[in-house]
Amino acid sequence: MAKVLVTQQIGDEGVQKLREAGHVVTYRDDTEPMTPAELQTAVRHSEGLVCLLTDRVDTAVLDAAPNLKMIANVAVGYDNIDLAAATQRGVLVSNTPDVLTETTADHAFALLLAIARRIPEADAFMRADKYEKFEMFPPLLGLDVYGKTLGIVGLGRIGAAVARRGALGFGMKVLYTATEAKTAVEQELGAERVTLPELLRQSDFVSINVPLTSETRHLFTLDTLRQMKPTACLINTARGPIVKEADLLTALREGIIWGAALDVFEDEPRMVSGLAQQHERLVVAPHLGSATGETRRKMVDTAVTNLLAGLSGQTPPNALNPEIVGQADE
Ligand code: GLV
Numbered sequence: 293m294a295k296v297l298v299t300q301q302i303g304d305e306g307v308q309k310l311r312e313a314g315h316v317v318t319y320r321d322d323t324e325p326m327t328p329a330e331l332q333t334a335v336r337h338s339e340g341l342v343c344l345l346t347d348r349v350d351t352a353v354l355d356a357a358p359n360l361k362m363i364a365n366v367a368v369g370y371d372n373i374d375l376a377a378a379t380q381r382g383v384l385v386s387n388t389p390d391v392l393t394e395t396t397a398d399h400a401f402a403l404l405l406a407i408a409r410r411i412p413e414a415d416a417f418m419r420a421d422k423y424e425k426f427e428m429f430p431p432l433l434g435l436d437v438y439g440k441t442l443g444i445v446g447l448g449r450i451g452a453a454v455a456r457r458g459a460l461g462f463g464m465k466v467l468y469t470a471t472e473a474k475t476a477v478e479q480e481l482g483a484e485r486v487t488l489p490e491l492l493r494q495s496d497f498v499s500i501n502v503p504l505t506s507e508t509r510h511l512f513t514l515d516t517l518r519q520m521k522p523t524a525c526l527i528n529t530a531r532g533p534i535v536k537e538a539d540l541l542t543a544l545r546e547g548i549i550w551g552a553a554l555d556v557f558e559d560e561p562r563m564v565s566g567l568a569q570q571h572e573r574l575v576v577a578p579h580l581g582s583a584t585g586e587t588r589r590k591m592v593d594t595a596v597t598n599l600l601a602g603l604s605g606q607t608p609p610n611a612l613n614p615e616i617v618g619q620a621d622e
Contacts, residue, residue, distance in 0.1 A: 466481050
């Protein structure tokens, strides 16, 4: 039996499962994250922590929780957790990969199509009662997607799922960057690994699918955006700070790139000043990549399964630092 803190609303099912396993759960059934000070106080006696990507679990939080054994992040990205510091303190950390891969790739592709075919602009046009006549060359001419070149920055699980949609569904040529060659995906889709400058130079659609790390923070600045085709679109469903948002706004205003679709923002939930007013060639969504009821429930269930395994001394299926397991007993 362990004390478990669930920092934000995850639904009753997951909490019930933790309680049925005999754990004493403090469930903060709230959709607002705690302040850092509140989190430090709340976590003080916890052995298990279930948190969301909006909870920053840094050294101050870890130091405030001397009994902490395991952190289960209900997200695949874990840039909100200081993994090195947790590992150093013998605290297991897990995430929720796989269950959200296809859902997030669907969303990336929805955004790609939405920006290419100007769906939000078209929707606004209709609702403003502006459709007066059919035109051969209407103001809302879009871009072809079929047969174009799709550049995937980071061919991990989600990147590969986006690539599959592009190659198999839309006859796209796939280019990618990755720290190592993904030969299975190359064989399956005819994807080609290139350098980032080459990918930017050739791609009609660039999809960002890398995690946020010190290397990928501000990977896209005005300099990077200038390497893209003026007819190309950028799609970001990964993490906001990978793109310097003010530079992207400049690139859109100055026609350096054709368009962008963003599901994530540099200073979420805010957008950089001016972005909300940019109606043309920009599609924005409030971090909905994995947001279907089915997938969000699977993510909660995965996090709970991980936590239960970790608290009972087993290796959690999605442990990010499995080397921790059993360390305390050695
Ligand atoms: C969502 O952004 C996630 O990392 O799961």
